[in-house]
Amino acid sequence: MSGDSHTLTVIIPLAVKQRGGRKAIISPGVLQVESRHDITLIKAVARAFRWLRMMETGRFATITELAAAEKINASYVARILRLTLLAPDVVEAILDGRQPEGMTLPGLMEGVEVEWGLF
Numbered sequence: 001m002s003g004d005s006h007t008l009t010v011i012i013p014l015a016v017k018q019r020g021g022r023k024a025i026i027s028p029g030v031l032q033v034e035s036r037h038d039i040t041l042i043k044a045v046a047r048a049f050r051w052l053r054m055m056e057t058g059r060f061a062t063i064t065e066l067a068a069a070e071k072i073n074a075s076y077v078a079r080i081l082r083l084t085l086l087a088p089d090v091v092e093a094i095l096d097g098r099q100p101e102g103m104t105l106p107g108l109m110e111g112v113e114v115e116w117g118l119f
Contacts, residue, residue, distance in 0.1 A: 037097035041105045045094055048083040079109045 051066055060066040063081070067074035086094075086108075093099045 036099065036101075038094070038099065038104065041094055041099070041103070041108070044080055044105050045083050045086075045091060048080045051077065051081055052084045083108060 051070075054060055055063075055066060060069065063077050064074050067077045070077065083091075090099070094103070
């Protein structure tokens with residue numbers, strides 16, 4: 001060793017993995033922590049239920065009024081409000097970070113195909 005005896009260099013191999021619109025740093029072995037909490041999706045679900053509560057309590061009579069108060073597009077408000085129609089177990093999975101791999105806010109805002117089966 002030459003030079004500074006107080007320097008310690010630690011090399012940790014890392015991989016960058018795309019997670020929705022964000023990147024996650026994944027380290028190998030014991031240090032690997034896999035978090036699937038999609039903060040953008042969680043915030044959107046929370047916002048949707050807050051907006052629904054505001055409309056149900058009569059604070060706002062229409063989506064247009066709510067959008068004006070929030071200073072955002074009424075179409076966006078309507079699309080976010082659709083998240084309140086997700087099944088409770090799906091909402092719980094999103095909040096716990098257990099949502100299916102491909103479930104993202106942009107994907108949910110495009111619409112969800114629903115098949116009704118007859119028994």
